[in-house]
Amino acid sequence: MEGTVAETLQVQCCIAGGGPAGMMLGYLLGRAGVKTLVLEKHADFLRDFRGDTVHPSTLMIMQELGLIEDFLRLPHSEIRAFSVQIGATCLKVADFARISAPYRFVALMPQWDFLNFLAEKGRRFPALQVKMSAQITSLIETEGRVTGVQVATSDDSLEVRANLVVGCDGRGSTVRAASGLVVQDLGSPIDVLWFHLSKRAGDPEQVLGRLAADTMIVTIDRTDYWQCAFVIGKGGIESIQAKGLEAFKAAVAHGARFLSDRVDELKSFDDIKLLSVSVDRLMTWSKPGLLCIGDAAHAMSPVGGVGINLAIQDAVATANLLAVKLKAGTLRDGDLDAVRERRLFPAKVIQGLQVAVHNRVLKPVVSGAEHPLKVPWPLKVLDGNAWLRRWPAQFLGMGVRPEHVQSPDSP
Numbered sequence: 001m002e003g004t005v006a007e008t009l010q011v012q013c014c015i016a017g018g019g020p021a022g023m024m025l026g027y028l029l030g031r032a033g034v035k036t037l038v039l040e041k042h043a044d045f046l047r048d049f050r051g052d053t054v055h056p057s058t059l060m061i062m063q064e065l066g067l068i069e070d071f072l073r074l075p076h077s078e079i080r081a082f083s084v085q086i087g088a089t090c091l092k093v094a095d096f097a098r099i100s101a102p103y104r105f106v107a108l109m110p111q112w113d114f115l116n117f118l119a120e121k122g123r124r125f126p127a128l129q130v131k132m133s134a135q136i137t138s139l140i141e142t143e144g145r146v147t148g149v150q151v152a153t154s155d156d157s158l159e160v161r162a163n164l165v166v167g168c169d170g171r172g173s174t175v176r177a178a179s180g181l182v183v184q185d186l187g188s189p190i191d192v193l194w195f196h197l198s199k200r201a202g203d204p205e206q207v208l209g210r211l212a213a214d215t216m217i218v219t220i221d222r223t224d225y226w227q228c229a230f231v232i233g234k235g236g237i238e239s240i241q242a243k244g245l246e247a248f249k250a251a252v253a254h255g256a257r258f259l260s261d262r263v264d265e266l267k268s269f270d271d272i273k274l275l276s277v278s279v280d281r282l283m284t285w286s287k288p289g290l291l292c293i294g295d296a297a298h299a300m301s302p303v304g305g306v307g308i309n310l311a312i313q314d315a316v317a318t319a320n321l322l323a324v325k326l327k328a329g330t331l332r333d334g335d336l337d338a339v340r341e342r343r344l345f346p347a348k349v350i351q352g353l354q355v356a357v358h359n360r361v362l363k364p365v366v367s368g369a370e371h372p373l374k375v376p377w378p379l380k381v382l383d384g385n386a387w388l389r390r391w392p393a394q395f396l397g398m399g400v401r402p403e404h405v406q407s408p409d410s411p
């Protein structure tokens with residue numbers, strides 16, 4: 001009957017969103033025996049917009065969970081160095097082979113494979129349930145405390161009651177919007193156009209970023225095709241469309257010359273998705289009964305390709321700090337802020353760098369104004385010194401406060 005709730009579930013922790021933060025937290029809480037329900041609004045994990053980078057910090061977590069061998073059997077490629085191309089100059093900027101970490105590379109793996117893997121491995125935990133096609137529509141609050149969520153499923157509605165709701169529903173988080181938690185917008189002058197082009201014999205080796213005076217394009221090797229990210233000015237999609245597809249294809253060919261023989265694979269603007277970029281942060285990440293982590297707490301730009309790993313680190317820290325108390329039923333509202341205290345510094349450092357790159361590097365490129373294209377001297381120094389290239393790799397790969405799994409394995 002319309003307007004009635006078909007089913008009510010009671011769990012210890014309800015996780016909103018099955019992205020990297022939500023699936024990792026679900027896995028860890030299920031592993032610790034906390035009765036947990038992950039709700040994901042899509043029917044599967046096949047979302048094209050997701051980044052593909054699994055950094056050494058996440059590989060270390062997979063090792064600590066005893067999952068690494070099976071994980072690395074999934075199809076992936078291993079990047080041991082990052083390069084950027086500025087104009088015609090190609091510069092090596094990060095060398096992962098020299099970092100201090102058990103796995104010294106970035107695994108490039110479609111994120112749906114990573115999330116499916118976690119979902120599959122999590123099935124052995126009786127305490128964990130992952131429900132797909134389940135979209136959280138609102139929070140249930142009782143006397144100022146979040147006590148559950150309302151959910152629309154593919155064929156019905158559901159009410160979930162929980163001791164703790166964790167918002168892991170990304171940068172457009174429904175949970176945080178409904179919570180009234182205050183968001184600090186750090187601004188983003190860019191959006192991204194996202195599309196595929198085929199890979200061909202003789203293509204250059206992995207160079208992630210290609211910067212010209214008026215274009216920035218990132219090409220990600222997905223084994224049999226290139227996933228391309230073309231950076232545009234915030235809200236600039238209408239003017240790109242007004243100039244027409246041919247002009248856009250010419251800009252892509254100009255930004256990454258090796259793609260010029262296949263830009264005709266783009267048949268219409270339907271082949272090109274607009275991904276809105278935002279960088280923001282909650283002032284407080286929790287209120288009674290509710291916690292936000294990952295992009296829901298601090299939306300990340302694609303710059304540096306570290307948002308997934310930061311979201312996973314948040315999940316590990318959350319489980320470390322809260323799992324035992326959640327399971328025992330002794331969690332207090334005052335315990336929740338410990339997650340923000342632990343994870344705010346890494347989020348701030350990375351977001352600060354992303355905002356600096358937006359404003360100093362990308363804003364001039366997308367502004368359309370003439371400006372000289374100069375290779376910054378620190379990049380020249382890095383390119384010329386293999387020993388120094390370990391430090392950007394260490395920072396990108398492991399982050400500033402790497403988390404280790406400390407939550408119990410007692411399903």
Ligand SMILES: Cc1cc2nc3c(=O)[nH]c(=O)nc-3n(C[C@H](O)[C@H](O)[C@H](O)COP(=O)(O)OP(=O)(O)OC[C@H]3O[C@@H](n4cnc5c(N)ncnc54)[C@H](O)[C@@H]3O)c2cc1C
Binds near residue numbers: 022051052169306
């Ligand atoms: C264009 C672009 C490219 C990027 N590339 C990279 C990259 O290569 N590497 C990298 O590390 N980072 C990248 N990032 C950043 C990265 O995507 C995020 O930081 C990361 O995905 C955050 O993970 P999360 O789990 O917090 O949120 P998300 O990955 O956004 O996951 C949120 C999940 O919640 C679900 N959901 C949303 N609303 C609801 C609801 N109401 N009910 C139920 N479920 C819901 C969504 O379907 C989704 O599955 C990129 C960002 C952008 C914008």
